[in-house]
Each structure stands twice: as C-alpha cells, then as structure tokens.
Amino acid sequence: MSLPNPLPLLAKAPVVPVVVIESLAxxxxxxxxxxxxxxxLIEITLRTPVALEAVRAVAAEVEGAVAGAGTVIDRAQIEASLEAGARFLVSPGTTPSLADAFTQLDVPxxxxxxxxxxxxxxxxxxxEVLKFFPAEASGGAAFLKSIAGPLPHLRFCPTGGIGPANVADYLALPNVLAVGGSWVVPQDAIRAGNFEKVRALAAAAAALPRAARLG
Structure with a gap:
C-alpha cells in the first residue's frame, strides 16, 4: 500500500515546532x-480548546506556513483537523483503529x-516515516541508531525531550529526517508576545545540519 509520504514536507526544515496554543490570538x-x-512546518497540538481554531487561522492567514495537527488520537479528531485545514497529521501512538483510519487519508x-x-x-x-515518541524516554538517539540496521527502510521524526543539548545527536542519524521540538516555541515567550525570540530560535534551528538523505 502506498500512502502519502511526509518526506517532501520534512525536507523543508530539520525541526518541526511542536506548538501548544493557549490563546487563539x-x-x-x-x-x-x-x-x-x-x-x-508547524505541528499544532490538539491539547487546548482553541487548537483547532488555531490550525484554521494559521492555514488561512499565514503565507508559507504548513499547518498540521498533532496529538491526533481518534477519527473525530482526524475529521475535525482536516476540516480546519490541516495539511498533515501526527499521532503520539497508533492503535489499530487509528492506523486503519490513517490509511484512508490523502494527506501525509x-x-x-x-x-x-x-x-x-x-x-x-x-x-514509511514514523513519529518516534516519547523519544528520550523510549531510548533516544541510541535506540534509533540501533534499529537502523535491522529496519533500514524506515525513517523517523523523533519528538519528546529533544532540545538544544541533544538535537544534533538525532539529526546526525541517517534514519532521522527531522525532529519535533517545543524549545523553539517557549511558552514564556509566547505569553509575553515576544515573537522575535521565537523567530531567532527558529532561525537557529533551521540552520541545523542533518545527515538523512531527503532526495
């Protein structure tokens, strides 16, 4: 079965911001x-009451943004996310019913x-491209390195516990296309409206080298 591949999206940048929106503004x-x-590429997690409206606003109003929905755990959230304009979906884990629902979609x-x-x-x-979560708690970069041999056909976007201190360890792995992280969107900066800090953190993250072949 051939499913929509997230690889072209992940080729856009080495880091996918994992965003929690508390205020729609x-x-x-x-x-x-x-x-x-x-x-x-922006993963807006469905962890707050305004998350879906945030996906809708970003998808409609931010030129160049690729808005996606994260923490998707059931069919109702799939439908609501796509209706809001999400262009990709991310789940923390995958039950059989959720996996079946995902195989019926035409979005990555x-x-x-x-x-x-x-x-x-x-x-x-x-x-073909999986989210590895929670990355650090599940073995981290060492785990992904160890399964690259027996599972050479798989690629990952690890998320969970990744930050400036260890991001390079993940991006150095040939089976890691990109990483998900919240360090580029710190809640204190968001609450203070300090979006220049976010831009600076994003710029530093965008410049990170990665070993995975994306072509």
Missing part, C-alpha cells in the same frame, strides 16, 4: 515568526511509535 503571529525564521501522516515492533507493524501497513 497568539496563533497567527507565532506562525509568522516561525515561517520568518525558516520553520514553515506521521503515525506514532515507541518500539521496534510498533514500527514494523506500521511499516507493514505502508507507513
């Missing part, structure tokens, strides 16, 4: 700062996994 200026800094999905067995099952269903 922050969504557009935050996304504009990320795009200006060179991080156009990064289905979540935390073990080799989970990754293998998703690969059997046609998923």
């Amino acid at each position: 922050d969504a557009v200026p935050l996304a504009r700062a990320l795009v200006a800094g060179g991080l156009p 999905v990064m289905a979540g996994c935390a073990t080799a067995s989970e990754a293998m099952r998703l690969a059997e269903m046609g998923f």
Whole structure:
C-alpha cells in the first residue's frame, strides 16, 4: 500500500515546532515568526480548546506556513483537523483503529511509535516515516541508531525531550529526517508576545545540519 509520504514536507526544515496554543490570538503571529525564521512546518497540538481554531487561522492567514495537527488520537479528531485545514497529521501512538483510519487519508501522516515492533507493524501497513515518541524516554538517539540496521527502510521524526543539548545527536542519524521540538516555541515567550525570540530560535534551528538523505 502506498500512502502519502511526509518526506517532501520534512525536507523543508530539520525541526518541526511542536506548538501548544493557549490563546487563539497568539496563533497567527507565532506562525509568522516561525515561517520568518525558516520553520514553515508547524505541528499544532490538539491539547487546548482553541487548537483547532488555531490550525484554521494559521492555514488561512499565514503565507508559507504548513499547518498540521498533532496529538491526533481518534477519527473525530482526524475529521475535525482536516476540516480546519490541516495539511498533515501526527499521532503520539497508533492503535489499530487509528492506523486503519490513517490509511484512508490523502494527506501525509506521521503515525506514532515507541518500539521496534510498533514500527514494523506500521511499516507493514505502508507507513514509511514514523513519529518516534516519547523519544528520550523510549531510548533516544541510541535506540534509533540501533534499529537502523535491522529496519533500514524506515525513517523517523523523533519528538519528546529533544532540545538544544541533544538535537544534533538525532539529526546526525541517517534514519532521522527531522525532529519535533517545543524549545523553539517557549511558552514564556509566547505569553509575553515576544515573537522575535521565537523567530531567532527558529532561525537557529533551521540552520541545523542533518545527515538523512531527503532526495
């Protein structure tokens, strides 16, 4: 089975900001700062009451942004996210029913996994790029390095516990296309309206080198 591949999206930047929007008014200026800094792929997590409206606003109003929905855990959230304009979906883990729903979509999905067995099952269903979550708690860069040999066909976007101190370890791996991270969107900066700080953090993240072949 051939599913929409997230690779072309992940080729846009080495870091996918993992965003929690508490106030809808922050969504557009935050996304504009990320795009200006060179991080156009934006995962807006469905963890707050305004998350879907934030996806809608970014998708409609921010030129250059590729708005996606994260923390997608059921079919209702899939439908709501796509209706809001999400151009990609990300899940923290993948149940059989969620995986089945994902295979019916025409948008890229990064289905979540935390073990080799989970990754293998998703690969059997046609998923080629997976979210590895929670990355640090599940073995980190060492885990991904260790499974590159037996599972050379899989690529990952690890998320969870990744920041300036360890991001280079992940991006140095040939099976890591990009990483997800919240360090580029610190909540204190968002609450203070300091979107210039976000732009600067995004610019630094966008300049990070990565080893994975994206072509």
